[in-house]
Amino acid sequence: MWNPQQYLQFQQERDRPFFDLLAQVQPQTPPHTVADLGCGTGHLTAALAKRWPEATVLGLDSSAEMLSKAAYAGPNLTFQQADLREWQSAAPLEVLFSNAALQWVDDHARLIPRLAGLVAAGGTFAFQVPGNFEAPSHILLAEVLSRPRWANLQAESRDKATLGAFGPAQYTALLAPLGFTVNAWETTYLHLLPALPDGANAVLEWVKGTALRPVLAQLDGAEAAEFLAEYGSELARAYPVQDYGTPFPFRRVFVVARKG
Numbered sequence: 026m027w028n029p030q031q032y033l034q035f036q037q038e039r040d041r042p043f044f045d046l047l048a049q050v051q052p053q054t055p056p057h058t059v060a061d062l063g064c065g066t067g068h069l070t071a072a073l074a075k076r077w078p079e080a081t082v083l084g085l086d087s088s089a090e091m092l093s094k095a096a097y098a099g100p101n102l103t104f105q106q107a108d109l110r111e112w113q114s115a116a117p118l119e120v121l122f123s124n125a126a127l128q129w130v131d132d133h134a135r136l137i138p139r140l141a142g143l144v145a146a147g148g149t150f151a152f153q154v155p156g157n158f159e160a161p162s163h164i165l166l167a168e169v170l171s172r173p174r175w176a177n178l179q180a181e182s183r184d185k186a187t188l189g190a191f192g193p194a195q196y197t198a199l200l201a202p203l204g205f206t207v208n209a210w211e212t213t214y215l216h217l218l219p220a221l222p223d224g225a226n227a228v229l230e231w232v233k234g235t236a237l238r239p240v241l242a243q244l245d246g247a248e249a250a251e252f253l254a255e256y257g258s259e260l261a262r263a264y265p266v267q268d269y270g271t272p273f274p275f276r277r278v279f280v281v282a283r284k285g
């Protein structure tokens with residue numbers, strides 16, 4: 026289950042790649058059909074509707090919790106609860122956008138060609154996924170999960186092994202043969218996470234909003250507290266707090282692909 030409050034605790038840092046991606050989406054004519062797949066709370070879908078006021082903009086997400094916060098009205102903006110793995114667009118999409126969502130789908134290398142098929146000729150497929158699967162936050166999570174105490178827990182459901190191998194070159198190799206002109210790149214942001222009330226571990230709070238969700242969902246309150254203390258102490262060593270914040274490097278991979 027997604028927790029919108031937890032996820033948006035670092036909204037400024039999480040939103041920034043969305044706008045860096047959007048800046049590279051330059052359709053030759055204003056699009057009429059736009060979809061944001063895995064739109065979450067919809068506040069960024071609203072930014073798409075504002076950018077292209079003549080378009081019909083759909084925000085789609087499978088999480089009722091996330092969509093319950095999607096209180097952004099607009100004549101050209103609607104939201105739908107659906108699974109992007111099966112969803113079919115009523116009309117070809119002139120912009121298919123997705124920010125920080127496709128990596129949640131197992132075997133996303135098979136998903137991407139399917140989504141590419143929903144894009145109109147001349148349309149744009151733009152997405153961003155985290156590329157931080159080799160970061161200490163993930164390596165330490167796997168290490169703590171491998172300890173005997175937590176042997177019964179399932180790790181993330183994401184296809185991490187496959188995703189870890191996906192960078193700009195691999196996405197280009199997937200989409201270019203399908204007739205797309207691809208602009209793909211990567212950026213490592215150095216987030217300086219602010220000090221939190223009560224000395225809470227900022228990196229732990231960040232990960233609680235995303236990668237830790239599937240783990241915490243399997244634990245009761247006392248077990249969760251124990252797990253968080255164990256993993257949190259590893260994170261505190263890997264990401265020391267400085268006077269100016271907690272430096273948290275975060276790699277992301279971006280793709281803007283134009284069809285035909």
Ligand SMILES: C[S@@+](CC[C@H](N)C(=O)[O-])C[C@H]1O[C@@H](n2cnc3c(N)ncnc32)[C@H](O)[C@@H]1O
Nearest residue numbers: 063064065086087088091108109124125126129
């Ligand atoms: C990290 S959040 C990103 C939300 C939003 N795009 C943003 O940037 O704020 C990932 C979102 O993907 C959604 N998601 C994951 N798997 C999905 C699926 N199979 N179908 C639809 N949405 C999915 C989740 O419910 C979640 O809201």
